Amino acid sequence: MSRIFAIAWKDLRSTMRNVPALAMMLAAPLALSALLGFAFGGGGNFSISATKVAVADLDAPVFTSSSGVASSSAGQTVVGILKSPQLKDILQVSEKPIAAARRSVDGGKAAAAVIIPADFSSVIFSTSSTTPRTAIELYENPTQGIGGSITESIVDQALLELNGARAAAQAAAAVATANGRSHDQAVQKAIKTFVGQGGSSGVAVVQRPPQLGGKKSKDVGITGLVLAGMMVFFMFFGASNVARTILTEERNGTLPRLFTTPTPRRVILGGKFASTYLTVLAQAVIIVVAGRLFFAIDWGALDVVALLILAAAAVASSLGLLVISIVRTPAQAGAIGAGVYLVLGLLGGSFTGTAQSGTTYATVERLTPNGWLLVGWDRALRGGGAADIVWPVLIPLVFAVVFFALAVFRFRRRFA
Amino acid sequence: MSIVEVQELRKQYDPPKGVLAVDGVSFDIAQGEIFSLLGPNGAGKSTTISMLSCLLHPSGGDALVDGHSVVTDSQAVKEAIGVVPQDIALYPDMSARENLVFWGKMYGLAGGELQTRVDEVLELITLVDRQKDRLEKFSGGMKRRVNIGVALLHKPRVLYLDEPTVGIDPQSRRSILDGILALRDQGMTILYTTHYMAEAQELSDRIGIVDHGAMIAVGTNDELVKIVGEEAHVDLRVDHYLDGMVERWAQVLGVTKAMIDEDHAVLLVQDANEVLPRLFEAAAAAGSRITEVNVTEPNLEMVFLHLTGRALRE
Structure with a gap:
């Protein structure tokens, strides 16, 4: 056992002296997470901050108070949706004249300007069978992160609701017409009713936190998820980097020399596995601690975090050994390993986060150890307990056992 | 033991x-x-x-x-x-x-x-x-x-x-x-x-x-x-016609083996003192001039040469 630790300690010390390797293992995931956090519009703890939106509502009401319902316009309905209390954490809306709205975007004071045309209500309330067309203009600065996309998505949702209401009104009007009222009056009445109620209650984005083990889960900051993905991704690279010392030692003659000593080959390879495992374990611990200190990430319960790190280190180091057992040179290890880890990272959601269960992407994610680990980290970040991460820990461990067995088989043939 | x-x-x-x-x-x-x-x-x-x-x-x-x-x-x-x-x-x-x-x-x-x-x-x-x-x-x-x-x-x-x-x-x-x-x-x-x-x-x-x-x-x-006996190792360089000279030297009395090693001839001879004058005569008869002579007493290099027909460094 002491020989295993002697080999592991030698490799660990060698890795700690290798500045480029350390940069790749530790600095890269932290830096990428910070960059992605900023890209998503965050600062501080990198949660998504409210997007500033300037609204120029040029729309004029088409009904008067004498028509039986409160005077209103479809444009005000859209403005109401944008200003709804449910969206106050996402959008910070200010109404401005059209020129001022555009200047806000040009000057970087707003991520987007929503310009509602003057004929908006007349188109929405049109009773013509051939509906005239108009468009809400979304004036956005593409360099201002994803704020414009969020605004566009919400406006799209509002329009969808308005068009849906219009279709429903047409159907209701058909019934009313059959009861003796004119078609146009029936349509307008129905739409007026919707518009009169709309905005604050009819159309809204409601955020509901997901349930975890029957409990309400915590809100999850984006940086935690991003860093978890990056950590898992770069742990594979870290493991590969250490496992690659087998090839380097083979090339430099130290591995054959080790084989001439009384230390059994299984102990030598065990030492190599131990050094790989301990290195990625240390890598994960450092990243988790750094995430806590620098980004204030609440990773979740300590036992859950420990289990996830242990499982991730096991699967990363065993896959690193498997790749090394297949290739012949350090250069091959770099090229093939990078390809394997990149594909696993892409399929496993290291760059996109975990997919919603039941989707095709979620199924693909669950075919990779990365995907399961990220499901585990997602649950840990949302306050899940050990019972919530049984499968996200067990399945990567099964992957680890299979990878390790294959690597041992390959090494036994290679160094027999 | x-x-x-x-x-x-x-x-x-x-x-x-x-x-x-x-x-x-x-x-x-x-x-x-x-x-x-x-x-x-x-x-x-x-x-x-x-x-x-x-x-x-x-x-x-x-x-x-x-x-x-x-x-x-x-x-x-x-x-x-x-x-x-x-x-x-x-x-x-x-x-x-x-x-x-x-x-x-x-x-x-x-x-x-x-x-x-x-x-x-x-x-x-x-x-x-x-x-x-x-x-x-x-x-x-x-x-x-x-x-x-x-x-x-x-x-x-x-x-x-x-x-x-x-x-x-x-x-x-x-x-x-x-x-x-x-x-x-x-x-x-x-x-x-x-x-x-x-x-x-x-x-x-x-x-x-x-x-x-x-x-x-x-x-x-x-x-x-002792495998090569008392044979001495003679290295010879000539100004030209090396291939033809090696063939001629191989026929000289007292020469047991003659071959070319890169740019010079290598001969195994029984008694260098007796054989060397004959080698010079053969070269002169063929119109060649010997430019360098090295005589080495029997050693492992010669043993290898004797056993394999090649120099050890090849």
């Missing part, structure tokens, strides 16, 4: 059609003896050492090292041997001491015994003052000394040295050769491979000459030299 007994050792890569690197080699080494395997590059010396180190599994035959079979009892063999590989096999980012401590652990040493042996070996390789320096800062000769020191940590009964003086300066070479002789004087058995004739002649109690994977002669230096 033999401490190493090699019996029909054979190694073929990718049988049945692969390269036959070692073809039924047999020899033995007595306790406390320096035995050299002498042969050109690619002769099978390193492959033989690899099999005796249990690094390669023999395709046939066996060898007993300290009474243990390299085929069936490799663990015991590894405990009895120390191996100095041809290339420096150490960790350059570790200090000399860190290297020795690590390798000592791999040889099963621990605690106070390990530290004591590391100190002794550092004294032996005269690197006590530089023990804390990383190997990457060492000269080639110093690295070679650490490379040898590693193999001495566990006091092996047999030391294998695979061309340990390749690519180093004359001073370091001298130091290493003196060190090897000192180890022999302390009773260590040494298997040494080289393609330098002078090293084999100086160091060895006995020499095995290897070529194309086969042992072509074994014996002491004197015994091997």
Whole structure:
């Protein structure tokens, strides 16, 4: 056992002296997470901050108070949706004249300007069978992160609701017409009713936190998820980097020399596995601690975090050994390993986060150890307990056992 | 009494059609003896050492090292041997001491015994003052000394040295050769491979000459030299017409062998004093002029030439 630790300690010390390797293992995931956090519009703890939106509502009401319902316009309905209390954490809306709205975007004071045309209500309330067309203009600065996309998505949702209401009104009007009222009056009445109620209650984005083990889960900051993905991704690279010392030692003659000593080959390879495992374990611990200190990430319960790190280190180091057992040179290890880890990272959601269960992407994610680990980290970040991460820990461990067995088989043939 | 007994050792890569690197080699080494395997590059010396180190599994035959079979009892063999590989096999980012401590652990040493042996070996390789320096800062000769020191940590009964003086300066070479002789004087058995004739002649109690994977002669230096009898080795250069001259010289009385080695002729002659004038006469008769003559008394180079028809360095 002491020989295993002697080999592991030698490799660990060698890795700690290798500045480029350390940069790749530790600095890269932290830096990428910070960059992605900023890209998503965050600062501080990198949660998504409210997007500033300037609204120029040029729309004029088409009904008067004498028509039986409160005077209103479809444009005000859209403005109401944008200003709804449910969206106050996402959008910070200010109404401005059209020129001022555009200047806000040009000057970087707003991520987007929503310009509602003057004929908006007349188109929405049109009773013509051939509906005239108009468009809400979304004036956005593409360099201002994803704020414009969020605004566009919400406006799209509002329009969808308005068009849906219009279709429903047409159907209701058909019934009313059959009861003796004119078609146009029936349509307008129905739409007026919707518009009169709309905005604050009819159309809204409601955020509901997901349930975890029957409990309400915590809100999850984006940086935690991003860093978890990056950590898992770069742990594979870290493991590969250490496992690659087998090839380097083979090339430099130290591995054959080790084989001439009384230390059994299984102990030598065990030492190599131990050094790989301990290195990625240390890598994960450092990243988790750094995430806590620098980004204030609440990773979740300590036992859950420990289990996830242990499982991730096991699967990363065993896959690193498997790749090394297949290739012949350090250069091959770099090229093939990078390809394997990149594909696993892409399929496993290291760059996109975990997919919603039941989707095709979620199924693909669950075919990779990365995907399961990220499901585990997602649950840990949302306050899940050990019972919530049984499968996200067990399945990567099964992957680890299979990878390790294959690597041992390959090494036994290679160094027999 | 033999401490190493090699019996029909054979190694073929990718049988049945692969390269036959070692073809039924047999020899033995007595306790406390320096035995050299002498042969050109690619002769099978390193492959033989690899099999005796249990690094390669023999395709046939066996060898007993300290009474243990390299085929069936490799663990015991590894405990009895120390191996100095041809290339420096150490960790350059570790200090000399860190290297020795690590390798000592791999040889099963621990605690106070390990530290004591590391100190002794550092004294032996005269690197006590530089023990804390990383190997990457060492000269080639110093690295070679650490490379040898590693193999001495566990006091092996047999030391294998695979061309340990390749690519180093004359001073370091001298130091290493003196060190090897000192180890022999302390009773260590040494298997040494080289393609330098002078090293084999100086160091060895006995020499095995290897070529194309086969042992072509074994014996002491004197015994091997007797193979070529009293023949002297004559190197000749001419101003032109070398090919034709070699054919003519081969017919001269007293010349037993004549061949071309790159840009000069190599002749084995029975009595150089008698034969040389005839060689000059033959050259003059052919219209050539001899520009350089070198006469060498019988040695291992000539033995190799005699046995294989090729110079040792080829």
